[in-house]
Amino acid sequence: DAKTTQPNSMESNEEEPVHLPCNHSTISGTDYIHWYRQLPSQGPEYVIHGLTSNVNNRMASLAIAEDRKSSTLILHRATLRDAAVYYCILSSDGVDSNYQLIWGAGTKLIIKP
Amino acid sequence: GAVVSQHPSRVICKSGTSVKIECRSLDFQATTMFWYRQFPKQSLMLMATSNEGSKATYEQGVEKDKFLINHASLTLSTLTVTSAHPEDSSFYICSASPTSGRKGETQYFGPGTRLLVL
Numbered sequence: 001d002a003k004t005t006q007p008n009s010m011e012s013n014e015e016e017p018v019h020l021p022c023n024h025s026t027i028s029g030t031d032y033i034h035w036y037r038q039l040p041s042q043g044p045e046y047v048i049h050g051l052t053s054n055v056n057n058r059m060a061s062l063a064i065a066e067d068r069k070s071s072t073l074i075l076h077r078a079t080l081r082d083a084a085v086y087y088c089i090l091s092s093d094g095v096d097s098n099y100q101l102i103w104g105a106g107t108k109l110i111i112k113p
Numbered sequence: 114g115a116v117v118s119q120h121p122s123r124v125i126c127k128s129g130t131s132v133k134i135e136c137r138s139l140d141f142q143a144t145t146m147f148w149y150r151q152f153p154k155q156s157l158m159l160m161a162t163s164n165e166g167s168k169a170t171y172e173q174g175v176e177k178d179k180f181l182i183n184h185a186s187l188t189l190s191t192l193t194v195t196s197a198h199p200e201d202s203s204f205y206i207c208s209a210s211p212t213s214g215r216k217g218e219t220q221y222f223g224p225g226t227r228l229l230v231l
Contacts, residue, residue, distance in 0.1 A: 032217045034219075036222075041204070041225065041227070042224055042225060043117075043119075043206045043208075043222035043223050043224045043225045044157070044206070044208075044222045045222070046219050046220070046221065046222075049217070049219065051217065087156070087157075091217070100147075100159055100162070101147075101159070101220060103156040103157045103158070103159075104156060105156055106156060
């Protein structure tokens with residue numbers, strides 16, 4: 001299974017941009033890169049996903065390296081509500097053609113007022 | 114859109130009893146649903162994948178006779194923890210995919226169910 005590596009934690013100031021890195025050197029050609037975030041005692045929330053090209057949505061931007069071995073989630077202007085554990089996940093082939101999200105440890109993002 | 118609910122949000126039960134957790138997709142049809150378990154300060158661990166109308170596929174190490182999964186309709190999947198024991202205490206989370214679970218599809222997660230077995 002393709003795995004991801006993320007820093008255990010990161011700190012950022014409120015209203016500043018945040019760049020969350022993720023390494024996935026064993027990614028296969030058909031694996032998508034997904035980002036989810038999770039607040040304590042809540043289910044994960046979808047943030048963004050992509051395959052090869054950079055992606056933007058209302059929550060964040062996803063920058064994918066040309067060789068696809070790493071990616072960066074960008075929060076353009078962090079707020080206190082963005083404090084969460086951010087998971088960078090690859091979708092891998094599961095049994096019976098269903099895909100699986102392989103979850104790593106994630107990065108705990110701390111936002112300082 | 115794409116809201117997934119779980120019920121109950123938390124449950125406390127005695128050792129040896131069975132507990133049923135419901136997962137519903139409220140505004141879309143979920144061809145595929147996933148069940149995860151999360152222990153404190155750990156990441157999510159996939160337990161099983163279920164497709165509507167067929168048997169669930171369990172991950173290695175997950176006892177299918179202990180964790181019964183039923184995906185009887187396109188909006189409802191249930192997880193029953195049979196003969197629960199204290200080591201089954203955990204945070205159970207379901208997710209749903211509106212299509213057949215292809216790689217690029219988003220999974221939408223429920224809010225989770227906290228199970229405490231005394």
